[in-house]
Amino acid sequence: MTADYLIVGQGIAGSVLAWTLHRRGKKVVLVNSSHLPSASLAAAGIFNPLTGKKLVRTWKADQLFPFLTAFYGEVERELKIPLLHFSNIYRPFRSVEEQNSYLAQTSDSSIGRYVAESVDNQQYQPYIHNPFGGLEVTRSGWVDVPVFLNAIRLFFQEQNRYIETDFDAKGIEIRANGVLWQEGVYDKIIFCEGPHAHRNPLFDWLPYNPVKGQVLDVTMDNYPVTSIVNQGAFIMPVESNRYRIGATYTWHDIDWQTTEDGKAFLQQKVQGLLKVPYRIVGQRVGIRPATKDRRPLIGLHPAHPAVGIFNGLGTKGVSLAPYFADQFADFLEGRKELDPEVNIERSFSLYYSGKNVG
Missing domain, CATH: 3.50.50.60 (FAD/NAD(P)-binding domain)
Incomplete structure (x- = not known):
């Protein structure tokens, strides 16, 4: 050959x-x-132009995000498969101080272009703890890896x-x-x-500099939220009643084994975020090829x-x-x-x- x-x-x-x-x-x-x-x-396959606790624009977001949309869209058409799932990312504010900080940042056009002008916080309230409201990141979603x-x-x-x-x-x-x-x-x-x-x-x-990460596969019966929710951990709808919760980041014990510590960490993170019960049906682990x-x-x-x-x-x-x-x-x-x-x-x-x- x-x-x-x-x-x-x-x-x-x-x-x-x-x-x-x-x-x-x-x-x-x-x-x-x-x-x-x-x-x-x-991998959850999430693409997100604004990341981190301080709402930082993803490196080269202005170039990456139009490109990824065109690339995976072409693969979808050529191979006739569903790949791209566009979804806003709802980020509940942790405090009034964070609310003020984030909203001030959105006045910067490089950040503001990726934030929805208005958010219906009420639609999340029965399911997500959001006493201070939140913002929605746009041009985001996930690829079915x-x-x-x-x-x-x-x-x-x-x-x-x-x-x-x-x-x-x-x-x-x-x-x-x-x-x-x-x-x-x-x-x-x-x-x-x-x-x-x-x-x-x-x-x-x-x-x-590999990073170990773990995610949970869960089911929920009463959670009609279609956006990804992210506050310390993400909750991502995958299909009917099935969701993914993640993710951990560890630089030690770099192996391919899921751990009870990882599960407990994610459960603790989501405890203060979710108002509805969930059932864990799986746990995954990956080693991210970071540098x-x-x-x-x-x-x-x-x-x-x-x-x-x-x-x-x-x-x-x-x-x-x-x-x-x-x-x-x-x-x-x-x-x-x-x-x-x-x-x-x-x-x-x-x-x-x-x-x-x-």
Whole structure:
């Protein structure tokens, strides 16, 4: 087999990049180990232009959000699957002080453009504790990540360009103008291995900072709220009577095990938010492929120009992946440079000062 690109890993990053390159007329082969635990399959898939306790605009929101809408909308149409679920995010104020602070911030047009002009707080009152009212973030929602990943896999399987196997980076032969793997010849190999990337000897020098996260799957019988609610924890409608509550963030005990501590933390968070009872029907865990400077890791290996990486998308993978996959594709085609904030050149000193020198 020969192809322009061999993409290793079929989470959000690998799937978005594979589709982006395919739509540009490139021949892409996807390699994946579907039995490995996946951060993407545990992800809620929320896209949110205003985050954090202080109502901070998401990095590059003005570029990311129009792009993600166009990208997932195109995938919906091409593959005939429901992916994009637009939903305002209701943020109840914790105090009068927070109310005043948030409302003052919305006078800044860079924040205000993502906030609804008026909010019907009464519709939430029977179900959500909101004594001080709240605001609604707009241009937000969620992507059905499992549906997206399954559709991309099926598409490449039908093209006979999907290989299910445990990939070992030591099994490739790197040449100046490409790579050889299992009798196949590829112009470039791009690693999109998510939280498993630290085991890759070609890129184990990069500054990964994985974050463990847990979410609860719950049912509620009397909760007609269709917006995502977020105050310390999010409550996201998924389908009839089914909801997701999340998420935890821990930088220790980085494993794929759900914990009672995680469950208790989310129950405590939602206790002061929800007025109606709920039943826990499942618990999920993921390891987010975050980085120490909270910016993606994208680019080509300092010693091997046929070897690249598209990783480190952290907690905002569904938002970041479409925009930066497009930028990476332009870079790979020699059309433009990568944004310095995401280019792995910013970490090349770690490579040259480490065990990989020479």
